[in-house]
Amino acid sequence: MNKKSISPIKVLILDDEIDFTNEISDYLQNSGFVPFSANTTQEGYAILSKNEIDLLILDVRLPGANGLDILKNVKSLYPGIEIIMVSAHGDMDTVIQSVRLGAFDYLRKPLRYIDIQIAIERTQKYLHMQRKLEQIEEKYSLITNEMESRIGRHCIGKSAKIIEIYELAKKAAQYSDTNVLITGESGTGKEVFAKLIHYMSKKKNNFFGAINCSAICDSLMESEFFGHKKGAFTGAFSDKKGLFEICDEGTLFLDEIAEMPFNLQAKLLRAIEEKEITRVGDTKPIHPKFRLISATNCDLQKMVDEKKFRLDLLHRLNTLHIHIPPLRERPEDIAPLLLDFTEEFSEKINKPIEYIADEVFEVLEKYSFPGNIRELRNLTERAIILSEGKSLEVSDFPLPAIYSSTRKKDYTEINLKNNEVELIRKALEDCDFNQTIASEVLGISRYSLIRKMQKYNIDIVKKDVSKLA
Numbered sequence: 001m002n003k004k005s006i007s008p009i010k011v012l013i014l015d016d017e018i019d020f021t022n023e024i025s026d027y028l029q030n031s032g033f034v035p036f037s038a039n040t041t042q043e044g045y046a047i048l049s050k051n052e053i054d055l056l057i058l059d060v061r062l063p064g065a066n067g068l069d070i071l072k073n074v075k076s077l078y079p080g081i082e083i084i085m086v087s088a089h090g091d092m093d094t095v096i097q098s099v100r101l102g103a104f105d106y107l108r109k110p111l112r113y114i115d116i117q118i119a120i121e122r123t124q125k126y127l128h129m130q131r132k133l134e135q136i137e138e139k140y141s142l143i144t145n146e147m148e149s150r151i152g153r154h155c156i157g158k159s160a161k162i163i164e165i166y167e168l169a170k171k172a173a174q175y176s177d178t179n180v181l182i183t184g185e186s187g188t189g190k191e192v193f194a195k196l197i198h199y200m201s202k203k204k205n206n207f208f209g210a211i212n213c214s215a216i217c218d219s220l221m222e223s224e225f226f227g228h229k230k231g232a233f234t235g236a237f238s239d240k241k242g243l244f245e246i247c248d249e250g251t252l253f254l255d256e257i258a259e260m261p262f263n264l265q266a267k268l269l270r271a272i273e274e275k276e277i278t279r280v281g282d283t284k285p286i287h288p289k290f291r292l293i294s295a296t297n298c299d300l301q302k303m304v305d306e307k308k309f310r311l312d313l314l315h316r317l318n319t320l321h322i323h324i325p326p327l328r329e330r331p332e333d334i335a336p337l338l339l340d341f342t343e344e345f346s347e348k349i350n351k352p353i354e355y356i357a358d359e360v361f362e363v364l365e366k367y368s369f370p371g372n373i374r375e376l377r378n379l380t381e382r383a384i385i386l387s388e389g390k391s392l393e394v395s396d397f398p399l400p401a402i403y404s405s406t407r408k409k410d411y412t413e414i415n416l417k418n419n420e421v422e423l424i425r426k427a428l429e430d431c432d433f434n435q436t437i438a439s440e441v442l443g444i445s446r447y448s449l450i451r452k453m454q455k456y457n458i459d460i461v462k463k464d465v466s467k468l469a
């Protein structure tokens with residue numbers, strides 16, 4: 001807990017009248033404050049330098065000094081101190097000036113205790129609020145620090161490919177207005193990198209809003225993005241900010257961008273190009289500043305060719321393109337990921353693992369991981385749950401048989417398609433390209449031979465021409 005939140009308020013009274021400072025001191029002491037009194041400016045500064053004063057009650061007129069100058073000076077030396085000015089009757093100009101210079105309140109002489117009490121209580125409330133705010137900010141920065149470290153810790157990998165991507169992500173973070181498109185198979189870490197870019201950028205203290213474009217229905221999508229005005233449609237009971245507005249000065253992460261309906265793509269494009277949006281049912285344009293990071297496991301260029309995705313939008317989204325290769329193309333990352341996930345889950349389920357058999361690494365490095373890192377993570381969690389002792393054995397990782405350790409063997413020799421093509425070619429050549437005899441030799445119908453020749457693109461004429469050449 002913050003020490004300041006429980007300590008009583010320290011008040012310094014700076015006035016040349018000794019009777020006055022004594023009287024106020026006694027009153028403050030009895031009211032539960034910690035009073036200090038000073039009758040000269042020097043004395044006042046000495047107390048300020050040695051004690052963490054919260055509130056200064058300052059006379060506007062002090063011999064040889066101007067209260068307003070002291071006010072300015074104290075505010076610049078100790079910006080956290082609040083000041084109540086005490087003025088003589090008819091000194092209104094000075095009062096106005098002192099408030100302009102940052103005084104919290106003012107009191108008029110002769111003082112009434114009730115006025116002092118009200119002024120101090122008001123200051124006290126304000127100081128409490130400030131302290132609460134400091135605590136919240138402190139807590140918030142702890143949360144973000146923790147999040148950042150978690151994210152940093154959870155971007156694991158030592159392959160040249162992942163290091164290259166990490167460097168690219170760092171670049172993207174540096175240019176915090178640049179739109180980034182992240183592509184890669186499912187489970188490769190697209191969201192991990194999107195967050196990494198955000199939390200490494202100067203926008204890190206602002207909002208990171210993520211939306212999965214496949215998860216919201218078409219009719220609500222516009223309101224989700226652009227917000228709406230109360231009454232814009234049935235169910236719009238109040239004004240609502242859209243994602244663009246919420247992510248003002250932050251990052252908007254559009255996950256599964258390929259799922260965005262075609263008609264909304266045009267609106268999104270306009271919002272990105274003009275940096276201007278209008279809430280549904282409103283006419284007033286708003287200008288939020290956001291960075292877009294989009295992600296997909298689809299081939300957007302192919303979708304453009306198929307007229308399912310707008311080319312102009314693609315160009316806007318991929319100012320910087322980061323492609324994360326599948327895990328099977330970077331097997332060097334498997335070991336560090338396995339170690340990290342083991343540490344994470346053994347801690348989480350309180351089951352210490354002290355040893356991982358070499359065979360586990362060998363088997364996993366040969367596995368194809370169709371579900372990429374997500375699959376490795378799940379496999380590790382399951383293995384820890386299944387394991388009997390303090391070690392992980394290969395039997396704790398039940399992989400689908402087809403992908404097991406023999407996956408890297410060369411199967412071309414027994415590949416059905418390759419052999420079929422070769423046999424058909426050979427039969428045709430041996431039978432002088434007579435399809436009826438060749439089909440009999442192959443033991444299939446003539447019709448079936450023709451279908452296979454079409455399927456495998458076996459062209460007799462071409463073959464003859466090439467033979468002649």
Ligand SMILES: Nc1ncnc2c1ncn2[C@@H]1O[C@H](COP(=O)(O)OP(=O)(O)OP(=O)(O)O)[C@@H](O)[C@H]1O
Pocket residue numbers: 154155156157184185186187188189190191192193297337373374377
């Ligand atoms: N480099 C990495 N280091 C550690 N963990 C990672 C890494 N990349 C991904 N992961 C973990 O793998 C899982 C999948 O990652 P993420 O959700 O980012 O993948 P994705 O590419 O967005 O998948 P999808 O296309 O299915 O949405 C998460 O649990 C994530 O924490």
Ligand SMILES: [Mg+2]
Pocket residue numbers: 190191255295
């Ligand atoms: Mg994802």
